[in-house]
Amino acid sequence: MSTATPERTGGVVGARVRRHEDDRLLKGLGRFADDVNRLGQVHARIVRSTLAHGEILRIDTAEARALPGVLAVITGADLGDIPPIPIRLPRGDEPDGCLQRILPDEVRYVGEPVAAVVAADPYLAEDAAELVTVEYRELPVVLDAADGPASARMQAGFGEVDAAFSAAAHVVELDLDVGRHAAVPMEPRGLVAEYDAANGRLQVWGATKVPVFNRNVLARMLGMPAEQVRLHAMDAGGGFGARGEFYPEDLLIPWLARRLRRPVKWTEDRAENLVALNHSRQQRHRIAAAFDADARLLALRDGITHDNGAYLRTHGLLVPELTIGMLPGPYRVPAYQASVEVVLTNKTPCGTYRAPGRYEGTFAREHLLDVAADRIGIDRAEIRRRNLLRPEEIPHVRPLRALGTDMVLDAGDYPALLETALARTSGWRDEVARLRNSGRKAGYGFAVFLEKSGLGPHETADVIVEPSGRIRVHSGGTSLGQGIETVLAQIAADRLGVDHEDVQVVNGDTDLQPFGLGSWASRSTVLAGNAVDLAATAVLARARSLAARMLGAPEDLLEHAAGAFAFGDRSVALGEIAAACAPGSPYLEPGTEPGLAARRVFEVDHMTYPYGVHVALVDIDPGTGHVTVPRYLVAYEIGKAINPTLVEGQLVGGVAQGLGGALYENFHYDDQGQPQAATFMDYLMPTAAEVPGLVDTIVAEDAPSPDNPLGTKGAGEGGITAAGAALANAVRDALGLGEAVGRLPLSPQWICTELG
C-alpha cells in the first residue's frame, strides 16, 4: 500500500501543535454532560442499596410519590423483562448469572440501583429518593476472594514448567496483593435523554467512550431499531477505562425519558460515583520463577485470585485475561504457566482501569525479579539484561492470546531502552547514597514493562472537504481528555497539506459515524488515526483527478503542496476543488457522486506492543512513613509520536495515577461490606504535594509499528503500567527489605511497621 500513498506534505505529524480542545476548556465553554439542558427537562435520582447482599422483600414508594413535584418512582417491577447488561468484549466462556441486572430483586453490593425517582428539580428528586424505603432479607456476604468459590477459571501457558522448576538452580516465590483502586475521573457521570414522540427518536447526551456500542445495547434493551437512537459524545472529565461503559443508569435514564415523554437528566454525585463506577485491580498473586545458575529464566508461574466484585460488567473477564496474557512481559520465558480464579464478592463490580491487568502483573513480575536478583546475588539490572528479549529475537511470536488476538511482539530493542533509562538516572544512585549518609531512608527502584495498544478489528473515519477550504473529520474515536481531537486534525492536515487549525474533528456522534468503536485500550491514535489517514489519502486522489480536469493538465504532472494542486504557475486549492464537486459543475463527471469526501475503514489483526521503563527515587520519612518521590523517569517507546507534548502529558498524568495506587488509593470495606471510602476524605487521590515535582520522560520513536502506515503505538497507558512496580522496588530498596513488600498500596502505617 505504501507505494500508492503520496508523501505527507504538511509536516504536522510529530509537531507540538497547540491543542484544539484548550480554547473552549480554558474559557469554561466546554460541554460536559451536566452542562446540557433540554427544554422541559426533569431530574432523576437513583435509590441505591444500603446492604451488601440481600433479597428485596418490599419497596415502599408511596411517600415519595406523594411529594409534590415528583413525576415517577419506579422499581424493578415497572421495568418488566429487561435483559442484563451484555459484555462488550465477550470471550464466550463467561459463566451464567454473573451479568449486572437492572433493578433486580436481590442486591449484591452497596450502591446497586434498586429504584429511580423523577422530579421537577434535582433537590426534590433527592428528597423523594430518601422517602423510598426498602425492606431486605439479609444474606451472607463474601468480602475476601479467598472465601468465595471461583465463578470462572482461566489458564495460559506453554512449555515444560514443572520440569524447569525441578531442574532450577534457584526458585523464588512470592505472595503479593494488589489493592482495590480505580479510575475515579474528576467528572462524575451524567446523562440527558430525550424522546421525540413525533418521530420516535431517542437522543442521549453524555455517554462518551463507546457510543456506538452503547447505542446498540440501549436500542436492543428498549426494543427499538438502532438508527432510532442517537448518542452524542461530549467533553468528558477523564475516562481511564471506567467512564462511558454501559451501566444500569444508561438504560434507566433513557427508559424514563421514553416513558414520561420528557427530557430526563441525571447527574451522579461523588458518593454515588465511588460505589457505582467500575472498581479495578484487586488481585492476589502467588508468583514463582525458576532460574538456572546464571540467573536465566527457565520458567515463570503464577496463581492468581481476582476479586471481581458483584458482577461481570461490560469488560467480562478481560482484566484477568490480560493479566495472564501479558505477565511474561518483555522477557524470554521458555516455559510459562498461569491460572486465574475469578471470584465474585459483595463489593462494587470491577472493570478496567488504565493498563488493566498490566499494572498488576508488572508489579508481580518486576518485584519478583528484584527479590530474585538479591537472593541470587546479582545486580537487579543485570538479571533483566540476561532475560530481556534481544532485538534479533523480534518479532517474537508468543504462544499466548491477548484480547482475543495472537501475540506477536512486533518491533523493538528492549535492552537498549533499559540502558538509556539507567544511564539517564545513574546520578540518582549517588543521590540515594548521599541521602542515606545523612540518615534518610532513600531508595532507587526501576521496572521494565511491555504494553499493548491498537486493538482492532477496525475503525472508520470520514474526511470531508468543504468549499470554504475547511476540512471536517467524523471519527468514531471519543475525547476523554487525551487530546484525540487535535491528533486526528494533525493527521488529516498532514496528509492534505492544510493548516491543522482548518480541520474540525467531530467525535463519537452515532449519526455521523455509525461504525465507530470508540476510545479505549490506547487504540484511538492507532486505529482512528490511520482511518483518518486512509480517508484523507482517498480524498487527495479524487482531488487530484478533479484538479487535472480543472487545470487541463495530466494528473501525474500536478504538484501537491500547501493544500493545493499546481501545474506550472496555475493552481487550484482544495476548497475550489470541493466547489467543483457540486452538482451541475462542469468538472464533475456525469454519473459520479458530488462532494469531495471519503469514508474509509482501517483494519488490523494484531495489536502492537509498546514498551518502557519506569525509574523512581524515593525518600521516606521514618517518623510518619510518608514516601516522597523526588525523582521519576518514564522511558516509553511508541513508534511514532503524532504530538510529543500530548504523549508526555499522558505519561506524566499516568505516573500520578500509578503512584496513587501504589501508595494511597484503596477502596476498603467493613466486615458487613459497607464501603469505607465513600468520599474524597477517605479515598485518597494524590495532590500536587504527593506527586514528583518533575517527571522526566524519554519518548522513543526507534521502533515504529510495522502494522500501521503511521507506525504509531498507543501512548495512553505507559505512564502508569510500571508505576506500582517501580515504586514498590524503590520502597523495598529504601527499607532494605530482604523479603517482598507483599502488597500495594504501601500505606504509611505499613511502612512504619516495617521500620519497627
Added chain:
Amino acid sequence: MKDQHLINVTVNGAEHEVLVESRRTLADVLRHDLGYTGTHLGCEHGICGACTILVDGTPARACLMFGVQADGAEVRTVEGLADGDRLSDLQEAFSRRHGLQCGFCTPGFLMLAEAYLAENPAADKEEIRDVVSSNLCRCTGYQGIVEAITDVAAARREAS
C-alpha cells in the same frame, strides 16, 4: 413551598437578580440558574476544588456556599477570565505548558491561581505547588499546572 429568597449577585461584572431556595448551593445558582456552566462540580463536598470561584476577590468553593450567602457579592467565574476571544496570561500559560487534559478541573485551578497571584505576585514554584495542592486533578500529574502558574508569576514580576 420551600422558603425562597431574592438575591442580587454580580457575576463577572453583570448584575443578576435571582430567586433561590435557602438550601440551593451557589454552584447550582451559577451553573443552572444563571448559566455559568464553566464552574464544575467534582465532589460537592469541598475536597476537589473544581468549583473554585472568587467571591469578592477571595477563592471560595461554590459547592460549600449557599446561593443566599452570595447576596450582594461580586463573583468571578472562569467565563470572566478571557478578554473576549483573548485568553488571559494564565489561560495562555496553561495551554502552552499543557496544564490541562480533560479540562474538567481547569476552571478551579485557574480561579485559585488568579486569586493567589493577585495577593502573592512574588510566589515561587514551591509556594505555588503548595497552594495548588488544595485542588485535585486526575489527568495531568499537576506538572503543567505548576509550571504554567510559575511562568505567569515570573512574567508578571518582570512586567511590574
